[in-house]
Amino acid sequence: MRKHRVLIIGNGRIGRAVASYCKRVPSIGGVDFFAAQKNLSSYDLFIGALPGELGEKCLALALRWKRNLLDISDVDPPFYLRHRKAIEKCGILVVPGCGFSPGLVNCILGREAAGHPGAKDIEIKAGSLARTPHYFPFLWCFEDLMLEHQIPSWQIVNGRKIKCQPFEGYRKEKVFGIAAESYYCASGFENVLGKIPVRNFIFRVVRPEGFRDFFLFFNSQGFLSDTNRTFSKRVAEGRAEDNSTFAEIALSAGNKKTRWLVRNFSRRGEALNSMQKITASVPAILAGWIAAGTLKNQGLVFMEELGKDPALFSNLSGALRAQGFEITRRAVA
Numbered sequence: 037m038r039k040h041r042v043l044i045i046g047n048g049r050i051g052r053a054v055a056s057y058c059k060r061v062p063s064i065g066g067v068d069f070f071a072a073q074k075n076l077s078s079y080d081l082f083i084g085a086l087p088g089e090l091g092e093k094c095l096a097l098a099l100r101w102k103r104n105l106l107d108i109s110d111v112d113p114p115f116y117l118r119h120r121k122a123i124e125k126c127g128i129l130v131v132p133g134c135g136f137s138p139g140l141v142n143c144i145l146g147r148e149a150a151g152h153p154g155a156k157d158i159e160i161k162a163g164s165l166a167r168t169p170h171y172f173p174f175l176w177c178f179e180d181l182m183l184e185h186q187i188p189s190w191q192i193v194n195g196r197k198i199k200c201q202p203f204e205g206y207r208k209e210k211v212f213g214i215a216a217e218s219y220y221c222a223s224g225f226e227n228v229l230g231k232i233p234v235r236n237f238i239f240r241v242v243r244p245e246g247f248r249d250f251f252l253f254f255n256s257q258g259f260l261s262d263t264n265r266t267f268s269k270r271v272a273e274g275r276a277e278d279n280s281t282f283a284e285i286a287l288s289a290g291n292k293k294t295r296w297l298v299r300n301f302s303r304r305g306e307a308l309n310s311m312q313k314i315t316a317s318v319p320a321i322l323a324g325w326i327a328a329g330t331l332k333n334q335g336l337v338f339m340e341e342l343g344k345d346p347a348l349f350s351n352l353s354g355a356l357r358a359q360g361f362e363i364t365r366r367a368v369a
Contacts, residue, residue, distance in 0.1 A: 039065025040080040040327035043103075045094045046070070049176055050108060050135070051085035053312035057320035058083075063327035076101045081326055083319055084109045087179045095119060095130065102126045104326055106319040108135040110180045113224070113338070120336045130336050134322060135315040136298075137162040138224030139339055141283050143318075143352065144296050145225070146343025148287055149232050152294065155287040156235045160223070162283040163242030164311055165214050170246045173279040175311035178269040182260055184241070185251055189222040192237040203248050205240065212280070215245040228340055242282075278303050281310040292367070299362040314361060321355050 042058050044051050047069045058067045068079070076082075076097065084094025084107035091109025098105035099122055107130065116123075116132045123130050133139055141160060148155065166173050174181065189200050205220040223239035254260065259268040278301070285296040302310040325331035331348075343349050353363050 037063070037328070039063055040323075041066040041068070041078060042081050042083060042323055042327075043076060043079040044069050044083045044085060045097065046085035046087075046090075046109070048085065048087070049309075049312055050315050051083075053308050053316035054083055054085055054108070054319055056308065057316045058323055061320060061324035061327070063324050070097075076103070079103060081106070081323055083107075083323065087177050088183065089179070095123075098128060098130060099123070099126055102128055104129040105131070106134050106322055106326075107132045108139070108315065108319055110177070110224070116336055124335045127334055129326070129331075129333050131322065131342070132336075132338060133224050134319050134339055136281070136311070136318065137283050139315070139318050140298060140352075140356070141285060142225065142228065142339035143343035143349060144285055144298075145228060145232070146340030147346070147349045148285075148294070148296075149340070150344040151346065152287075152289075154289040154292075155232070155294075156290075157286075157288040158232070158234055158236065159238045159240065159286045160225070160283065161209075161211075161218055161240045161242050161286075163211075163216070163218070164279055164281045165211060165216060165242065165244055166277040166279045167214065168277050169215065170244055170250075171275075171277055172244050172247055172250075173277060173309065174272045175279060175281065175309045176315065178272060179265075182255075184222055186255070187222055189220050189239070191220055191239065192234060195235050203252075205238075206248065207240070208245070209242060211242060211282070216242050217245055217248060218242045219248065231340070276304040276309075279310045281314050286368075295366055295368045297362065297364050300360070313359075317356055317359055317361070318352070321352060 044055055055067045058064050082098050082103050082105045086109045088110035091111035094107050094109050164173050164175050185202050200220040203219045207218050209216040209218050218240040221241035280301045282299040287294045300310045300314040
């Protein structure tokens with residue numbers, strides 16, 4: 037079997053982590069980063085890992101060269117939906133939002149919707165934390181992270197789809213014994229909202245205690261302006277601590293309650309932080325399946341649709357557990 041060559045579009049933290057994981061996959065024979073090459077015909081698969089403002093470039097390249105695309109770039113689902121016909125015409129597979137959240141979390145939602153339908157209330161909490169009080173680990177794209185706290189989000193509350201402003205729904209949290217806070221946030225799950233008939237569908241991002249006040253001050257003093265952004269990014273990313281990244285998915289159907297927990301941990305001196313690990317692992321596994329011919333889907337396929345396949349979901353979650361990720365499902369009172 038000929039091994040696939042993979043082109044990663046974007047060489048930031050997540051892109052480099054994807055490359056690291058792909059190099060361990062037996063069915064992948066080479067991994068390169070996009071560098072404005074004029075001819076991409078020698079590559080079998082593209083993996084997109086660009087910031088949101090540049091992310092649409094990944095699909096444009098996939099359509100031009102008619103190559104399968106696994107896209108982690110922070111691009112809203114409606115963008116891909118507008119290009120569904122073009123994707124189908126090319127005969128390629130495009131999987132958007134195939135990292136962690138969105139990504140693995142969507143896959144879990146798809147499995148629940150298919151295997152245990154009837155949930156009326158869904159709340160998702162996701163974030164990254166450190167044991168150091170009031171310290172936030174900047175673990176992925178700085179620009180996307182800052183942007184998510186400046187844009188509104190859509191949630192379903194009491195059967196109504198409502199628009200929520202940044203930091204709305206503020207709530208104190210205690211996560212793994214760490215003092216934290218959470219708020220409504222844009223999620224990348226917007227395309228799921230119309231597919232699962234629920235009364236409430238809430239996504240909360242979790243941050244360490246005091247993050248909201250820090251961010252508002254940080255922004256008001258111009259640290260996120262075009263002039264200061266590079267300096268702010270360097271300082272924010274310059275300090276490393278032990279860190280964990282997690283997602284908790286709580287579903288309620290009458291008196292039946294289910295809770296999923298996904299969690300990963302990294303020491304401060306490790307080559308990859310916890311967000312890099314858990315975000316890069318999913319597309320690397322899917323890339324290996326495509327290269328080996330075991331994932332043969334075509335067209336636009338979101339992660340929640342892949343999650344509906346029980347065998348695929350079992351293989352994906354099993355592969356992630358084998359890499360050391362905690363993935364548990366339990367019934368709760």
